[in-house]
Amino acid sequence: MSTPTRRDAVENRAGILDAATAAIGHDPRASIDAIARRAGLSRRALYGHFDDRNAIIREVIAAGAARFNAIADRVDDADSRVALARLASELWAEAAHVQAAAALALDDAHLPETSAALAPLRRRIDAIVRRGQETGELRTDLPAPTLSRLLEETGRTVVSRVDAGASTARSIAVRAVLGIAGLSWTEAQALLEEHPELEKQ
Numbered sequence: 001m002s003t004p005t006r007r008d009a010v011e012n013r014a015g016i017l018d019a020a021t022a023a024i025g026h027d028p029r030a031s032i033d034a035i036a037r038r039a040g041l042s043r044r045a046l047y048g049h050f051d052d053r054n055a056i057i058r059e060v061i062a063a064g065a066a067r068f069n070a071i072a073d074r075v076d077d078a079d080s081r082v083a084l085a086r087l088a089s090e091l092w093a094e095a096a097h098v099q100a101a102a103a104l105a106l107d108d109a110h111l112p113e114t115s116a117a118l119a120p121l122r123r124r125i126d127a128i129v130r131r132g133q134e135t136g137e138l139r140t141d142l143p144a145p146t147l148s149r150l151l152e153e154t155g156r157t158v159v160s161r162v163d164a165g166a167s168t169a170r171s172i173a174v175r176a177v178l179g180i181a182g183l184s185w186t187e188a189q190a191l192l193e194e195h196p197e198l199e200k201q
Contacts, residue, residue, distance in 0.1 A: 020056045065117030072124040080132030089198045092173040096164040139182025171199035
């Protein structure tokens with residue numbers, strides 16, 4: 001008897017998180033009532049799963065970070081330039097579906113918890129940068145930690161500022177990262193012509 005109850009609780013919690021992600025993706029200021037309505041629950045039922053809106057936001061951020069980390073784990077291109085471009089492309093595709101929620105996670109108010117949750121992604125970026133500097137594929141005029149941080153900040157800015165609905169949005173995200181990594185616009189263009197899938201919307 002208790003197993004279905006636990007299963008229902010897990011499914012309801014997952015449904016609330018899906019509803020919260022969608023609601024916040026539409027409106028970063030979405031209220032508890034708006035989230036509950038989208039989840040098909042009463043406000044009281046929602047509070048049976050989460051203490052408050054901040055608790056929901058924290059779990060939305062954690063779930064999004066897990067998806068980002070999984071993407072980073074899959075990127076294994078030998079060429080560090082392609083690896084960075086693919087990482088930017090696939091992360092953008094994920095973030096673009098819920099741009100407002102992603103921007104909220106990257107907002108200064110939530111950045112400490114987001115940063116902690118994205119530690120595996122940050123380690124992956126650092127590894128790509130270090131490898132790319134060693135092979136001469138990426139710029140070497142900046143220390144690896146500084147370049148990694150600049151790449152992170154570039155991604156953060158693109159998610160927050162570029163219209164996800166624009167046909168060129170994914171291309172902008174990829175080209176911005178490649179530019180910070182040290183490629184000229186013509187070098188980025190040549191690389192993307194070799195890998196056209198990286199900028200398809």
